[in-house]
Amino acid sequence: MTFSEPLPTMKRLFLLIFCSISLAGLKAQTADEKFTATMERMLLKLDEAETAEQWQAAANGFERVGNAETQQWLPWYYSAYSNILLAFEQEDLAAIDPILDKADKQIARAETLSPDNAELLVLKSMAASARIRVDFNRGMQYGPAASGYATRATTLQEGNPRGWLQLGQNLLYTPEQFGGGPARGCPLLQKSQARFATFQPESAIHPKWGAEYLDSIIKESCSGYVK
């Protein structure tokens, strides 16, 4: 093989390396874009989910992404979130614990990728509340656990509306004689509402859910308890 105007070897090499680097960059960017695009597409589906099958499908989808993207916490976050919603919807009470065991593992995995994350504490709180469904006697064990995680979420990230939502909701649904009820829960839900008004998610695929749900429970349970 000959070169009509041979370039100096150094220059050839430089070009080769340069081109590889820029192409590698191009590839990295597409992977990132693919991740974001996939997540966005799946988040739309999660938003629309209404049945157990749809939540199951969402949980599975995010899990697939999580398995492929070993450095991203968000797929695990959403997979756990979908599993928790599935657990809340599950009619077979015996099936709830295994689903939440799985969600807890996913949250733990997300925490290794993103420690001290208020959003993950909110999920832990939700998972603990969901376990009470299996047997209301468990309220004594998981009720305080749920409040504990939510409280930690609010201290870790004071401006996170979901921490306050979870804490307020937990108190709202705790019987009055155990120190709960609307008089205690609703002011916290109002705090959450104020934070939703200004909350900006870090990106399009970061958690931003909850405002609508919050409005609905305030409307349902808090008239007369909030200003």
Add this chain to the structure above:
Amino acid sequence: MGCSAARSEHLFLRQALVLLLLAGLGLVQAHAQTTVKGVVRDTKGNTLPGANVFLQDTYDGTTSADDGSFSFKTEEQGRFLLVVSFIGYKAFSDSVDLNGGVVLVEPALKEEFNELTAVVISAGAFEASDEGKAVVFKPLDIVTTAGATGDIFGALGTLPGAQQVGNEEGLFVRGGAGYETKTIIDGLTVQNPFFSQVPDVPSRGRFSPFLFKGTVFSTGGYSAQYGQALSSAVVLNTNDMPKTGGSGLSLSPIFGGVFTQQVWNKTAVSLGGQYTNTYLFNALVPQEITWTKDFQGLGGNLGVIHKTSETGLFKLYATYNDASLGILYPSPVDSIPGVDFALDNRNVYANASWKEILGETWTILVSAAGSYNDDAVLVQGTDNSRNDQGLQGRVALTNQVSDKVQARAGAEYNYQAFENNFQLFGVDQSFDTEAVEHYGALFAESEFYITSDLAGRAGVRGEYSAALDEYNWAPRLSLAYKTGEKSQISLAYGQFYQTPRAQFLGFGADALTYERADHYIANWQYMTNDRTFRLEGYYKRYDNLVTQNPLDSSSALLSYASDGDGYAGGAELFYRDKKSIDNGDFWVSYSWINTRRKFLDYPEKVRPDFASEHVFSLVYKHYIPDLRSQIGATYTFQSGRPFHDPADPGFMQGRTPEFHNFSMNWSYLTNIRGHFTVIFVSVTNVPGVDNIFGYRYFDPTGFPLANYAYNLTPAEYVEVAQRPPAIRSYFIGMFISFQHNRTTKNLLAPSDAGEQNSAP
């Protein structure tokens, strides 16, 4: 110069770049799609909907549909790993070649071994626990049972196998006497689980149900970990580290108690104190007996829980109680005065344990306990005191061999000293007896799952008693097989030994040996989340029961031998339903027993005086959210108990009237100035049925009839019925918790007389 320039100029670079593109981007590859499809099944061929089907390290995949089928397209090329995962199953993986077209996969998922859904050994056992495993009871069920007056043993008395025996201490199980049931706390046998016995007055357990996270009531066939109980074991496990601290105050007309618990990062300390005085109760509620001194009790307890490491936990529980009372037992005849009985009891008990996980699979549990019990008893001013002291130590090692096999071994040492100063009723001579016992035991046991549907527990226990200077070894075996998704059968066999009680050893142990029982148990259970049905049958053989030799002029003292024997066979039904009635929860127990035994001073083998042929209990609890109240009711029926009737020929041929008890309780949950408060009211024997436990017989001069005399004429004896001290019993009290979000576990309540209740 850009890449395009280089590419246009040089063939080499062009080729290099093409290669680079091929390798790095895959852009050159055409959009050749492969379809991957199939049906997800388990190894039994059932389809699995909702499984996650995907190509490893890619986003590509799908969820299996309702019929287990799946199909997805991928643009990946080459060899990939297809993974199918589903909760409760081991992940399936298989490599697939993707090269366009259709790839058909038939994944068969193997069910993961899961203790929660696996078969449970249930022969002869009822468990109350908050932990995940399918259990029939929750710890709170014990506290909220009407008629149980917050007493663990009272609540267990509503379960099949138990007899309600109001006039003797202990839990009477399947034809066994009260002392054949042992109470075990954190692995150690408790010497005096009941408040000191007073004739004809029912005694309750010393320990508050709030101390325990789990209770196993074994009516037979229990594990080789425990021994020295012929009939039954009540295994109690104390609470672990509490999440939050708190304080509480209990108040009632006869009772006051305070409790506080502080929780730090690694340590929790609790302190409690209580005072009981039944003056008001005795004054207001008609009593069948004459109190010369109202029951008065003072007690305190200390609890320490300390995390010795991430996985290690140290626990200490110590309690002190002082109780006194005086009763005048009326004389059966006018010619002599009644019998004055006074008791002053002092009891100290301490139990410490340390649990730690060693390495990957080992767990060690070291525990020690000490007890001191002194009953200063005065009968007509004559000293009839008893005193016992005990020390115990135990080490148990558990190895999780695999997810299906657990092995356990341990050793136990027990020291007991007993002293009795007593006087035969009506005989002006007193005797002192003493006994010292050193007892050691070794045990080994394995719990194993052969499959998820077939489990077993096999163990052996060897014991040595220094007082008897004898060894024994006792094999135990249990099996359980799952016959359907919700049903299972269990079988159990075991040999059980018990050293004769210290008061008998005190008369000389030469003629004594271990009492022995062999248990054969079979049960069938059907269990859903909210309903449990259990049918259990058993046969037990008793050997070497302690018998009292007839008193004759040649022996100054009583003497005992191991000449007794007996049997018990029966069938029991249990049904619990938490679902059929909204906010309602009930259980029904029925026990039928056929039993005969010759023991103690029985001259022949008969149905013992504590064993009713039919026992029925219905326990109902109803929560009324609008009233924030839980109302409970318990009805117990027992057919007549045998008693010896001196008017007739034969022995133990009489039957008491049927026993009926209908009790109710009401707890109202509220808050006082924001503090969680429970107001509690209970009434035992609401209709006021005149229940008779048995009769005592005296000769016309007022002395007890000796040696089961029979065929007497009415002029030759006087009859006195044994009744509870009060026909109806009432309790009213309140509990206030001084911190928000208190969990009821923290209401570690006083154990004597204070009934506690809490939310469902």
